[in-house]
Amino acid sequence: GDSVTQMEGPVTLSEEAFLTINCTYTATGYPSLFWYVQYPGEGLQLLLKATKADDKGSNKGFEATYRKETTSFHLEKGSVQVSDSAVYFCALSDGGNNAGNMLTFGGGTRLMVKP
């Protein structure tokens, strides 16, 4: 079945540091890939997405490139801020036999940014 593996946290960085959160996936079809962010006490918000190989999703300074050859979708940001502290989830939606485009999530990575 489909699965998503992302690096365990917490990841602790100083403000303005470079961020990478690794995400790799296994899927039988041609999935769409997503990064969601969860701020403390809130629900999940869609951060960015990519729907086909070599697409780059970007939003709020974050970006991730859909790499089919390495089955990866790593999240990057050049300069993190304290306000980026949150839990980040990588997810996929495998459109093959997936009625409803259901999401399969990774376990989440907590990011803590110190001033």
Add this chain to the structure above:
Amino acid sequence: NAGVTQTPKFQVLKTGQSMTLQCAQDMNHEYMSWYRQDPGMGLRLIHYSVGAGITDQGEVPNGYNVSRSTTEDFPLRLLSAAPSQTSVYFCASSPPTGGLVNYGYTFGSGTRLTVV
């Protein structure tokens, strides 16, 4: 737009009690789903629906029931609460895929449920 609205935000139940978690969306989305979030396990799909009158089971459906009588509402029922159902529950909705475009899901703010 209110988006996806979940009620209540917090709930404490005794073992064996039943309750319904409410979810409503005002975006005319056809797809709706329920997830539970447990520490270190990400989110796991409980039940989902691809339209009014159509529901199906996800990864962890046992102990839960759903129905979808309208496009807007997708309640989740706990039949007989157990401590293992202590979790944070999220409802989400999405428009159907348009061609190659997958719009992703919009999530509610969650219901934190404790079963004692």
